[in-house]
Amino acid sequence: MDAETLRQYLEYYQDLGIKTLYRRGSVANAGEAGHEERWPAPQEPLFRILDDIGDCHRCRLHEQRTKIVFGVGNEQSKLVFVGEGPGADEDAQGIPFVGRAGQLLTQMIEGTAKKEGIPLLRKDVYICNVVKCRPPENRTPQPDEMEMCGQFLSRQLLAIAPKAICALGSTAAKYLTHSKEGVTRMRGNWYKWNDIPVMVTYHPSYLLRAYNVGPKREAWEDLKKVLHFVYD
Ligand code: URA
Numbered sequence: 001m002d003a004e005t006l007r008q009y010l011e012y013y014q015d016l017g018i019k020t021l022y023r024r025g026s027v028a029n030a031g032e033a034g035h036e037e038r039w040p041a042p043q044e045p046l047f048r049i050l051d052d053i054g055d056c057h058r059c060r061l062h063e064q065r066t067k068i069v070f071g072v073g074n075e076q077s078k079l080v081f082v083g084e085g086p087g088a089d090e091d092a093q094g095i096p097f098v099g100r101a102g103q104l105l106t107q108m109i110e111g112t113a114k115k116e117g118i119p120l121l122r123k124d125v126y127i128c129n130v131v132k133c134r135p136p137e138n139r140t141p142q143p144d145e146m147e148m149c150g151q152f153l154s155r156q157l158l159a160i161a162p163k164a165i166c167a168l169g170s171t172a173a174k175y176l177t178h179s180k181e182g183v184t185r186m187r188g189n190w191y192k193w194n195d196i197p198v199m200v201t202y203h204p205s206y207l208l209r210a211y212n213v214g215p216k217r218e219a220w221e222d223l224k225k226v227l228h229f230v231y232d
Contacts, residue, residue, distance in 0.1 A: 070128065130149065
């Protein structure tokens with residue numbers, strides 16, 4: 001387990017009020033083949049995370065938000081889509097990806113699944129964002145905002161423990177993978193968040209603006225890859 005994963009686990013246990021942790025097995029065994037230490041996967045209900053978010057004032061994004069946009073979909077889903085942050089429609093309704101980009105995402109998920117013979121609807125996956133409050137004028141969330149809000153995304157992902165994550169666009173991709181590469185280079189490739197495979201693809205808002213069909217075709221390929229990986 002790397003230091004970042006360990007930090008997230010410790011933060012999680014601290015949030016639960018657990019101050020002392022004991023390690024299973026002896027120190028002498030740690031790291032030896034067949035003796036690798038694993039922390040038990042926390043089975044945290046999502047409502048507890050929402051409860052902890054509360055009427056969040058932890059960063060400046062709370063100042064202009066209407067609703068906190070936590071996440072939507074199947075809490076046991078094997079696939080989680082992660083976007084950047086709520087837009088105007090999401091801020092008004094409190095649900096991620098319900099505006100034009102959201103409609104395109106729904107079409108992409110359901111259309112690709114249908115073509116590939118996978119019985120899957122939008123409601124069967126889980127959808128959320130890196131930040132839960134709308135950044136003013138839809139600007140990119142700032143690093144400190146992502147750091148603050150990201151703890152809740154991490155807890156959501158640990159709680160759902162999907163088979164794969166699909167990062168939508170550069171912000172989610174960079175946040176989850178720590179890569180410095182642009183999304184054009186990253187898309188279509190597998191990365192890891194903790195031990196969970198992450199497929200990177202374009203953000204649907206970008207696809208709505210793209211003039212040629214190239215990126216749309218690529219996004220379709222990426223989605224096919226992730227759907228087959230998860231549901232085959
Ligand atoms: N764009 C995002 O990144 N997330 C949403 O929820 C809506 C638009």
